[in-house]
Amino acid sequence: MRDVLREFYGFADFRENQEAIIKNILQKRDVFAVMPTGGGKSLCYQLPSKLLKGTVVVISPLISLMKDQVDAAIENGFSAAYLNSSLSVDEVYSIYRRIHAHSLELLYVAPERVAMAHFFETLRTVPIALFAVDEAHCISEWGHDFRPDYMGLSAIAVNFKDIPIAAFTATATAQVQEDIIRKLGLRDPFVVRASFDRKNLFYRVEKKIDVEKQVLRFVREHAGVPGIIYRATRDSAEVLSNFLSKNGIRALPYHAGLSAEERTRNQNAFSKDEADVIVGTIAFGMGIDKSNVRFVIHADLPKHIEGYYQETGRAGRDGEPSECVLYYTPGDAYKIRYFINQVEDEAERLTSEAKLAKMILYASANVCRRRQLLGYLGEKYKSQNCGTCDVCVGVYELRDITTDAQIIMSAISRTGQRFGRLYIIDIVLGKGTKRVTELQHDKIKTFGAGKHKGKDYWRAIFDELLVQELLVQEGDKYPVIKLSQHGKSVLFGKESVMANMRPEIRADIVQQVSRTEAGSHFEEFDHGLFERLRALRRGIADEQEVAPFIVFSDKTLHEMCRYYPTTIDQLWNINGVGQLKIDRYGDEFIKEIKGYLEMNPDIRMQYK
Missing domain, CATH: 3.40.50.300 (P-loop containing nucleotide triphosphate hydrolases)
Known part of the structure; x- marks a missing residue:
């Protein structure tokens, strides 16, 4: 073996x-x-x-x-x-x-x-x-x-x-x-x-404001590296692809509305590094074996975590640092829920609603992204800080939210634990709606206790309490919120609650933090040599009529750019270099490395 x-x-x-x-x-x-x-x-x-x-x-x-x-x-x-x-x-x-x-x-x-x-x-x-x-x-x-x-x-x-x-x-x-x-x-x-933990992937969620401009800014900051952008519909994929192309990005669309020939042509161009970005629907991805995808962006909310995890998994297949970004707005969830409501089979509809609820929690709760993903897939993440998501690297501020949690819990308790989230938030905000006044819940002590903060804030607190299992949601079609045993301890002052809350912070700072952290766990390499070896690889791949990563992966080239192998024996020690590839390409790569070293005599050599 x-x-x-x-x-x-x-x-x-x-x-x-x-x-x-x-x-x-x-x-x-x-x-x-x-x-x-x-x-x-x-x-x-x-x-x-x-x-x-x-x-x-x-x-x-x-x-x-x-x-x-x-x-x-x-x-x-x-x-x-x-x-x-x-x-x-x-x-x-x-x-x-x-x-x-x-x-x-x-x-x-x-x-x-x-x-x-x-x-x-x-x-x-x-x-x-x-x-x-x-x-x-x-x-x-x-x-x-x-x-x-x-x-x-x-x-x-x-x-x-x-x-x-x-x-x-x-x-x-x-x-x-x-x-x-x-x-x-x-x-x-x-x-x-196996563990679902992909340590080389950095996960983050951004508030979706003007998604086309947000995506363009991100792609420009990652110029020249391959990436995949997912959109919910064919039209939005086409529009975003055209927008990126008009702004100088080598982007191509991929969706079921294209002919089979055009889909194949676009995917082949991406595989062969002739295009940097594919903008596709979920129709794109299972068929891609490209190992050096450096980022996956979701410009719309996915329907469920299984699909999201698999789609983000197309980044960094070679084990090198890569980013996974989700742009989120609650409006995306409303659109998905509209289509779920059209499903006639009740069991299928309820399953889809439950999966969407988990996806919304992932996008909105400021809890370690990695822990949420792995938890959904049945794996408990042991570390308190993953170090490779926007929550864990300090983009969010850890705050004591015990008082606000007690306001929510008190409203739930005083209304008999019989209502959903939106109704409880109305009470906390002091909204005297027809239903609230009819049930006389405008008379309870907690009515209006949170009117000094906005609706989005209380939604975020709700998400935190659900993720931390201080609250539980029961029922499928008309879910109600109840207190867990742990939640009751908080309500009666026996325990406190800490949560990661997002301050107002510039997106470019967030992106810089994520890029720094994503690469901090991996060894550096000689970028000048990498560009030369990548060009050599591209020429060989064109001659062989295969994708460049099939000749050698980025990971293998990176290792060459750390150890500078100049003999066959040294090349043999590089991961991903087998006998057949040494026979085919060894001399060419050694020649390129030697030429680079001659031009850069101050490089200090190290051997693997």
């Missing part, structure tokens, strides 16, 4: 969980693995193809993802191919000949292909080493991206009883995990739930 890892991938060690997963696959045991984007899932099913007899069949949902992964596998020294609708008839026949000749280590196919009777019969006639199901959450109706085509995959376990199945996904709640295992028919699988 380690020999293959070093020779074909150029890595000295496995990442967390990879070795255990591969060992179980080699023992022909089914596997279910939840690993975050950038956690190294593809290596877990690619590497065994060098050690097992037969072809590893990888079931992947999108054509573009297949192409990038096959290109990368071939670059690393694997015999790999894909079968999908983008191929000509002659190309399909050629792949079938390679299948029958047992000459493919990796074969990527779409779930629709697996459902075809003739393809299924073909698989019966050749040795299969493993079925790997990528993006396995697509089979679960409880997940955020259910796809009916995945349902046909349940036939694999029935018809290939002796072939192991490995299912991978970046996001799955406990309910989704159970659903995937049942529907795929996994047999006593080895289960891995």
Whole structure:
């Protein structure tokens, strides 16, 4: 295993969980693995193809993802191919000949292909080493991206009883995990739930004011680096893309309203660094394997945290510092809720409402972003300060809000814990609405106790108390707010409440803090050499007709720019440089590094 890892991938060690997963696959045991984007899932099913007899069949949902992964596998020294609708008839026949000749280590196919009777019969006639199901959450109706085509995959376990199945996904709640295992028919699988914590990502939320100008300012401050911007609708994606282009940004749109040819062309331009920014709807992303995306912006509120987490996970897949920014206004939530209310199935509607409520809390509560994300995904974040979100780096001020919390709680208690948030805020603000006066709640002691502060302030306090579980929300259609046991302790003065409250602060200062903190945990590198190596990589990629990151990742180039390898032996010690890539590109990169050092003789050398 380690020999293959070093020779074909150029890595000295496995990442967390990879070795255990591969060992179980080699023992022909089914596997279910939840690993975050950038956690190294593809290596877990690619590497065994060098050690097992037969072809590893990888079931992947999108054509573009297949192409990038096959290109990368071939670059690393694997015999790999894909079968999908983008191929000509002659190309399909050629792949079938390679299948029958047992000459493919990796074969990527779409779930629709697996459902075809003739393809299924073909698989019966050749040795299969493993079925790997990528993006396995697509089979679960409880997940955020259910796809009916995945349902046909349940036939694999029935018809290939002796072939192991490995299912991978970046996001799955406990309910989704159970659903995937049942529907795929996994047999006593080895289960891995890796940490969802992406330490290289910096999370922050900005108040959405003039989002086009806000995005333009951010992108200009990150000039020349790849980024993804998500918008809620096709029109807004198109408008923002055009706005950025008119202001000198190399931006392209991606949404379902474009032709398939234009979507493919735009995505390829982004993959090959011919465009810096893609402005897309959620239709964009699952098919992108680009490792050096340095930022992901959500210019509109996502519908749920699962989707938000997966979309932000497309930043920094190479492990280098990257930013995730959400521009939020409560108006976005009202728009989403309007469409949720049109859903006829009550169970589906209530589930969507509950997920939206969690997303709103994330965007509005000034509590560690990382802790909220991980908590939703069932993982408890142990540290008190993550150091890589806007809340934890001190953009917010820690304040004692005990008195204001007691005002809210008193109003809830004195009205019998039977009302929702907006009604309680009306009481606190002293609004004598018809309902308040009819129920005589304008007579209670807390009426008007908070009129010296605005409605937005009390909403923020409410969010804090809900996140800290001092208040609980019960009911789905018409939720009411009640006190938790912890909350009662605060109300009766036994405990105090601290919260991070946002002062008025310039956005550029916030951005500077986030950039500084995001990079503070990572080693610096020689930026002048990096630009030269990046240009060399781009030229090689153009000749090979592949994306530049497939030649070498940014992370590998950064390491070259720390240690300045000038011999093959030194290059061999750089992570991500395998034997095949040394044979192909080693001399060119060593020559470039030597030339740079000759021009900069004062550089102090260090070797890895």
